[in-house]
Each structure stands twice: as structure tokens, then as C-alpha cells.
Amino acid sequence: MPSSVAKPRSTNRRSPRRDGDGAPDSSHGLDLYERMALIRVFEEEVERQYKRARIGGYCHLASGQEGATVGAVHPLLEDDLLFSSYRTHGLALARGVDPDAVMAELFGREGGSAHGRGGSMHLLDFSKGFLGGWGIVTGQLPLATGAALALTYRGKPNAVMCELGDAATNMGAWHESLNLAGIWDLPIVFLVLNNQYGMGTSVEKASAEPELYKRASAFRMHGERVDGQDVEAVLGAADRLLRRAREERKPAVLEVITYRYRGHSVADAGTAYRTAVEIETWKERDPIALYRQRLLDERRVGEAQIEAIDARVEKRVEQAVAFAEASPEPPTDSLAQHLHGDPASAEQFARMGPGSPFGERELVLEGLGR
Amino acid sequence: MSVAAPSATTTMTYREAVRLAMREELLRDEDVFLMGEEIGVFEGSYKVTAGLFREFGPVRVRETPISEEGFVGAAIGAAMMGLRPVVEIMTLNFILVAMDQVVNHAAKIRYMFGGEVGCPLVIRTPNGGGSQLTAQHSQSFEVFFAHTPGLKVVAPSTPADARGLLKAAIRDDDPILVVENLQSYKIKGEVPEDPDHVVEIGRAAVTREGSDITLVAHSFAATRALRVAERLRADHGVSAEVVDLRSLRPLDTETVVRSVAKTNRALCVDEGWSTYGISAEITSRIQRACFDDLDAPVERVGLAEVPMPYAKNLERAALVNDEKIEAAALSVLGLGPDIFSS
Incomplete structure (x- = not known):
């Protein structure tokens, strides 16, 4: 196989952070807390940087969803795969993608996870089994289904988790993907992060069946719903369904009820379609604050440990910003780089030149050879 | 290879x-x-x-x-x-x-x-x-x-x-x-018979050599173009060259341009609609690369710009066929009625 085609790794080590029984001990508790805190602080910094115009394009934040994100992603094994929608920063960080590479990608720098070609919606780290943030609603579902098919084709004992938003369950690709996963017995968990709104349209307005997990039953597939503000509850459900997918080749839908404090994107105040009271009510069940309190109440950790984590994630995010600032812009003459991967591409395009429109010869045809 | x-x-x-x-x-x-x-x-x-x-x-x-x-x-x-x-x-x-x-x-x-x-x-x-x-x-x-x-x-x-x-x-x-x-x-x-024989992507083929006009086509239109080239020879003594594109992206403009530089006339044939189509792209590249070589405007034949009708006579009227290609070629050659002005 040519080196330009990424290959999955052959090992299947369990994450060292997991004890495998689904019940986090104190170190797990701190780990879950730290991951949630990192995402929160990271995204708050992203919004600041966006307002300073150092980050452009669409930028979808997920503050409030950290319990859902971290709880669902944490039980993935090293060789499991994760796909996500465009609200992708938290999922990437939860999967262990380097915060430096995420921030640099948002800054549009060569050091970014997609070398400045993808931006906020298109983070990816194949080495971490994070197969991308995808920008078209439901577009990632058929891809994730195919990745699960590839796992079975190669006889791998792993599973795919595919994140999507609530609104995606009204799209055709949702139905087609669940149907294929069902008839082909694919090891995949469709993770519906139900944050109550697809842009500004509520689930109740958009979905004839607003209890989204029930839609799995149309495909004789297991579906269940869990409280996304309780990270351990999400983790327990995700772990169970992922095991079932790996061991029994049974797909499932996991609907996680959660909320985004911010608007659909940073350009949306998020107040036209919901009340301040509603937002405040959800903030009373903030997943990070709830978990912090629980860890302290159950005497699983001490206040000092939590404060040390808070300080650590602040520093980590500062470091990510510094890395992004220092990372160079992609060279302008690399514009056509990565368009094709086959080594023969430059030769294949070599005869296209005569009569080329402006820029094609210099930027594309010659660029392919780089 | x-x-x-x-x-x-x-x-x-x-x-x-x-x-x-x-x-x-x-x-x-x-x-x-x-x-x-x-x-x-x-x-x-x-x-x-x-x-x-x-x-x-x-x-x-x-x-x-x-x-x-x-x-x-x-x-x-x-x-x-x-x-x-x-x-x-x-x-x-x-x-x-x-x-x-x-x-x-x-x-x-x-x-x-x-x-x-x-x-x-x-x-x-x-x-x-x-x-x-x-x-x-x-x-x-x-x-x-x-x-x-x-x-x-x-x-x-x-x-x-x-x-x-x-x-x-x-x-x-x-x-x-x-x-x-x-x-x-x-x-x-x-x-x-060789199981390792492949055809390189991005290379057009000159499937018939000629000196009076270049017919540029792909897919079944390239088969038609060869037939029409024979008719042009038999009925009109015209020597038509046929370039079968084979590859549309990447496009082998070089082979097309080399042919047109020799024949000085070109007709693009495409089973699809011409407007904004493959033939539009080919024509644009030819006019840029062969501006000084052309003895006539580069012309196009494509599917009639309607959705395909059912009735046999209407379908025949809509499709690209050998007669339409021949008439278009003769027009480009100045040997038949001018069907492109107007």
C-alpha cells in the first residue's frame, strides 16, 4: 500500500487511564474533570481569540456539553474510531488530540491538525483515531458506517463512535446509515448530542419523534437516553454500548441530553429562540460544577487537587495559544498541496497545461508536483 | 506498466x-x-x-x-x-x-x-x-x-x-x-492479455489520424466520432482526426492542442448538454492555445438542451447522432451549411 494512504494501526491496547469496568475511581474522576475543564477553558479562550479576529470562519462552541462529550469519548479504546459533526473542538480534545494542534488549526497555521486547511469544523488526527470534524449535517454518518464496515472487513475487534447533533436525525443520511449498520451488523454507536436546538429550531419543532433515541427502533436497533450533565452516567452508557458493539457487533443509538450555553456559532447570541431563564436553569446543572461538587462530596478528591487541575488547564490553554501564534502560516505556494495523494498525480496532470485558465498552471498543475 | x-x-x-x-x-x-x-x-x-x-x-x-x-x-x-x-x-x-x-x-x-x-x-x-x-x-x-x-x-x-x-x-x-x-x-x-496492463490516467488517445479537422470526444461520443470520420472520408474526402479524451480530469489538453495545431479546425462532441459542459472547457482551452492556428471557430455538438423526452422521434431529435456530428463537421470545414451562426 502506498504510504500516502493512511492505515489503521494494528495494536489494540487499552487506554492506560481505564480500568475497564466502567466505574471511575478517584484518578479517573480527576481525569474526567480535567478533560471537561480543559475543554471549557479552551473554548472560552477560542471565543476571545475569535473576537480578536485571530480565528475566522464559522466557530461552533459547546460550553455546557462537556459532560456529554467527555463521558461518551472516554470509554473509546485506542484503536476505536471517533467521527464528529462540525461542533468538534471538545470531541477532539476529549479524544486526546493535542490542544496545540487544535488551536493552531483554528489560527489557520501549518502546525494545525489539518495544517491550516480545515479550520474549526475540520479537525482530524488519524493517529488518535479521530477521523474528523465534518461540516455538512449528517455527512459523517455514512463515512462512520463505512469505517465500521472496514473494521469488520479486516476482522478488527474495535468499534466506531459517530457523534451527531439532534437536528441530524431528520436527515436522510441518518436513516440510510442506521439501516446499513443494522443489516450489516456493524460495530458502531451513533452518539446523538441532543442540545435541544438545531441552530435556532427546537427538537420539538423539528422532529416528529422528539424522543430521538426511539428512532433506533425503526431499525430494530437498541436506543437509549442518558443525562448529559452527569459525566459518569454518560460514560457508563457509552462504555456498555461500545462493548456491545465490539463484542457482539451490535450497533446502537445513544442520545445524550445536554445544552449549549452559547449560540449556534459565535455569530449567534443564542437569545432569539430561547429565554435567559432557560439558559440560567441549565447552567444550574453545569456538568463541570456538578462533577466537581460530587467528587468533593464523595471525598474522592480534595479541593487542592481540583485547584491544581484548574491551574494546569489554564496554563495548557495559554501554551496552546503560544504554540498557535508561533506556528507559521501555510506557504502560499502550497495552495495546491494535498489536492491529490497518488504519487502519479503530477504526471497525470502534466498534459493539462496548454490553454489553462489564470493560475491553474502555476498554482495547481505545478503545485501538484510538490 | x-x-x-x-x-x-x-x-x-x-x-x-x-x-x-x-x-x-x-x-x-x-x-x-x-x-x-x-x-x-x-x-x-x-x-x-x-x-x-x-x-x-x-x-x-x-x-x-x-x-x-x-x-x-x-x-x-x-x-x-x-x-x-x-x-x-x-x-x-x-x-x-x-x-x-x-x-x-x-x-x-x-x-x-x-x-x-x-x-x-x-x-x-x-x-x-x-x-x-x-x-x-x-x-x-x-x-x-x-x-x-x-x-x-x-x-x-x-x-x-x-x-x-x-x-x-x-x-x-x-x-x-x-x-x-x-x-x-x-x-x-x-x-x-497481460493482467498488469493499465492505461495511464490523464492521457488522451488519437484514435484516428487526419489532417483537415479534429473531432474531440469521450465515452460513446468518441465511438460515434470514429464512425463519422469514416463517413466524412467516404462521402466528402475529408481527413478527420479523432481525439478520444479518455480522461476528463486530469485533461490531456496537450494532445488536443497538438492535433488542432495540425488540422486548424476543431469540433467538440459530447453526449451531455453543451452549455457549461465538457465541450465548453475543451473549446476554451483550444481557443487560448491555438488562437493563431484556427481557420474556423471551434464548435460544439451536444444533447439538445431539454430533459430527455420519451417519444421515439423526439428522443432522436434530442440525442447526439452521427448525422448531427457530420453536419457540424461540414459546417466547421465550410463544406456544408453554416449551422452555428444565427
Whole structure:
């Protein structure tokens, strides 16, 4: 196989952070807390940087969803795969993608996870089994289904988790993907992060069946719903369904009820379609604050440990910003780089030149050879 | 590229040549597998995959439900994982419901993720009309894909090219649309016996040499162009050169331009609509590269700019046929009525 085609790794080590029984001990508790805190602080910094115009394009934040994100992603094994929608920063960080590479990608720098070609919606780290943030609603579902098919084709004992938003369950690709996963017995968990709104349209307005997990039953597939503000509850459900997918080749839908404090994107105040009271009510069940309190109440950790984590994630995010600032812009003459991967591409395009429109010869045809 | 016994050939149909390419590649590489509607027990709507399900089984020849967006996307996902799926779309018409997966996903994956992941996918599908299949089943809009950076598009017209280009596409690391043609499936021709013979992507073929006019075409229109070239010789003493593009993206402009520089006249023939079409692209490049060589404006023949009608006489009026191509060529040559001014 040519080196330009990424290959999955052959090992299947369990994450060292997991004890495998689904019940986090104190170190797990701190780990879950730290991951949630990192995402929160990271995204708050992203919004600041966006307002300073150092980050452009669409930028979808997920503050409030950290319990859902971290709880669902944490039980993935090293060789499991994760796909996500465009609200992708938290999922990437939860999967262990380097915060430096995420921030640099948002800054549009060569050091970014997609070398400045993808931006906020298109983070990816194949080495971490994070197969991308995808920008078209439901577009990632058929891809994730195919990745699960590839796992079975190669006889791998792993599973795919595919994140999507609530609104995606009204799209055709949702139905087609669940149907294929069902008839082909694919090891995949469709993770519906139900944050109550697809842009500004509520689930109740958009979905004839607003209890989204029930839609799995149309495909004789297991579906269940869990409280996304309780990270351990999400983790327990995700772990169970992922095991079932790996061991029994049974797909499932996991609907996680959660909320985004911010608007659909940073350009949306998020107040036209919901009340301040509603937002405040959800903030009373903030997943990070709830978990912090629980860890302290159950005497699983001490206040000092939590404060040390808070300080650590602040520093980590500062470091990510510094890395992004220092990372160079992609060279302008690399514009056509990565368009094709086959080594023969430059030769294949070599005869296209005569009569080329402006820029094609210099930027594309010659660029392919780089 | 093979160097062994290039002369040893077997006669077979285009359909058999496509099937042979798939069989050879399935045998060569375990990462290659087929997907599509009715390609297994049913042996393919046009019998292209006949026998392969029996030989390779349901994992290598995966039957899918009618679910193009789902299974094209699944093939893309499998390709991201390093497999080499070869997807059959029953006819090109049905790919529109998977357009988002092809254009928004397959074409963009490698670039959008900065080269970190690829998509060695092949989609093969027949275009074309002429069997009273009407508006939704008679189209040739391969230009939609040739328009899209990140995709490669090939459209062979002969059995040898059908096999050689499909094999090249399967071995290529990028997403490729292989356009076949319903009218071409029964064409017979010589096909090299060497299982490693491939036809290089991005190379047009001069399938007939001539000195008076260049006919530029692809897919079944290239077959028609050859027939018309013979008629032009027999009826009018015209020496027409035919360039079979074979590959639409990348496009071998060099071969087209070399031909037009020699003949000084060009007619582009395309079974699809001309407006904004493949022939528009070819014409633009010719006028730029051959401005001083041209003795007449570059002209185009394409499908009438209507959805395909059902009634036989109307369908005949809409389709590109040999008579229309001949009349257009004579007009470009100044040997017949001027059908392009007005």
C-alpha cells in the first residue's frame, strides 16, 4: 500500500487511564474533570481569540456539553474510531488530540491538525483515531458506517463512535446509515448530542419523534437516553454500548441530553429562540460544577487537587495559544498541496497545461508536483 | 506498466473488459471489494459483475440496498481506512442522491485535512441515453464531477481502455469516477492479455489520424466520432482526426492542442448538454492555445438542451447522432451549411 494512504494501526491496547469496568475511581474522576475543564477553558479562550479576529470562519462552541462529550469519548479504546459533526473542538480534545494542534488549526497555521486547511469544523488526527470534524449535517454518518464496515472487513475487534447533533436525525443520511449498520451488523454507536436546538429550531419543532433515541427502533436497533450533565452516567452508557458493539457487533443509538450555553456559532447570541431563564436553569446543572461538587462530596478528591487541575488547564490553554501564534502560516505556494495523494498525480496532470485558465498552471498543475 | 508481450490480445466486449478488470483487481489485492445494488445474486443490472459474487462471495462483492447516499458514503469511509472499494452506481442518474458524499466529502477529504488522510475510492457507472428511458434515466452529466477539484474522472470508449483505466483507477490513491456507457457495453475490441496492463490516467488517445479537422470526444461520443470520420472520408474526402479524451480530469489538453495545431479546425462532441459542459472547457482551452492556428471557430455538438423526452422521434431529435456530428463537421470545414451562426 502506498504510504500516502493512511492505515489503521494494528495494536489494540487499552487506554492506560481505564480500568475497564466502567466505574471511575478517584484518578479517573480527576481525569474526567480535567478533560471537561480543559475543554471549557479552551473554548472560552477560542471565543476571545475569535473576537480578536485571530480565528475566522464559522466557530461552533459547546460550553455546557462537556459532560456529554467527555463521558461518551472516554470509554473509546485506542484503536476505536471517533467521527464528529462540525461542533468538534471538545470531541477532539476529549479524544486526546493535542490542544496545540487544535488551536493552531483554528489560527489557520501549518502546525494545525489539518495544517491550516480545515479550520474549526475540520479537525482530524488519524493517529488518535479521530477521523474528523465534518461540516455538512449528517455527512459523517455514512463515512462512520463505512469505517465500521472496514473494521469488520479486516476482522478488527474495535468499534466506531459517530457523534451527531439532534437536528441530524431528520436527515436522510441518518436513516440510510442506521439501516446499513443494522443489516450489516456493524460495530458502531451513533452518539446523538441532543442540545435541544438545531441552530435556532427546537427538537420539538423539528422532529416528529422528539424522543430521538426511539428512532433506533425503526431499525430494530437498541436506543437509549442518558443525562448529559452527569459525566459518569454518560460514560457508563457509552462504555456498555461500545462493548456491545465490539463484542457482539451490535450497533446502537445513544442520545445524550445536554445544552449549549452559547449560540449556534459565535455569530449567534443564542437569545432569539430561547429565554435567559432557560439558559440560567441549565447552567444550574453545569456538568463541570456538578462533577466537581460530587467528587468533593464523595471525598474522592480534595479541593487542592481540583485547584491544581484548574491551574494546569489554564496554563495548557495559554501554551496552546503560544504554540498557535508561533506556528507559521501555510506557504502560499502550497495552495495546491494535498489536492491529490497518488504519487502519479503530477504526471497525470502534466498534459493539462496548454490553454489553462489564470493560475491553474502555476498554482495547481505545478503545485501538484510538490 | 507492463513490458511483457504487448501484442497478445483477446477479443471481448466492453462489458467483459470491465468485469475482467474487477476480477483481476479482486484477485490481486485483498483490500479491493465491490459494492452496489444488485451486483451479487442478480449479477448487476447490466450484468457487468456477472459471476463475481459466486467467485468472491458476499464480503468482497457486497450487495447493498437502494441507498446511494448511505453506501457511497460508507465506501468513502472504508476508503479512508485504507480499503479500496469499487462502487457500482446502477446508472449515473442515481448518483445525484449521493452528490453530497461525492462532492462534499470524497473530493475534499485529503485537502481539507491537510493530507492527513486519503480516499482511494472508485465509483463506476454508465451514462448515456437512446433507449427511451426518458428524462431521469438518460443523462450524461459527468461534467459535474470533472468540474470538481479533488476528483479524477475517466470515460473510456473501448474495451481495452475500459479495462486499463478501471484498473488504473482501482490502483490510484485518489477518488475516481469511471464513466461507462450503456451503448458501449456491447462494443467488441482487442484487450491486452497481460493482467498488469493499465492505461495511464490523464492521457488522451488519437484514435484516428487526419489532417483537415479534429473531432474531440469521450465515452460513446468518441465511438460515434470514429464512425463519422469514416463517413466524412467516404462521402466528402475529408481527413478527420479523432481525439478520444479518455480522461476528463486530469485533461490531456496537450494532445488536443497538438492535433488542432495540425488540422486548424476543431469540433467538440459530447453526449451531455453543451452549455457549461465538457465541450465548453475543451473549446476554451483550444481557443487560448491555438488562437493563431484556427481557420474556423471551434464548435460544439451536444444533447439538445431539454430533459430527455420519451417519444421515439423526439428522443432522436434530442440525442447526439452521427448525422448531427457530420453536419457540424461540414459546417466547421465550410463544406456544408453554416449551422452555428444565427
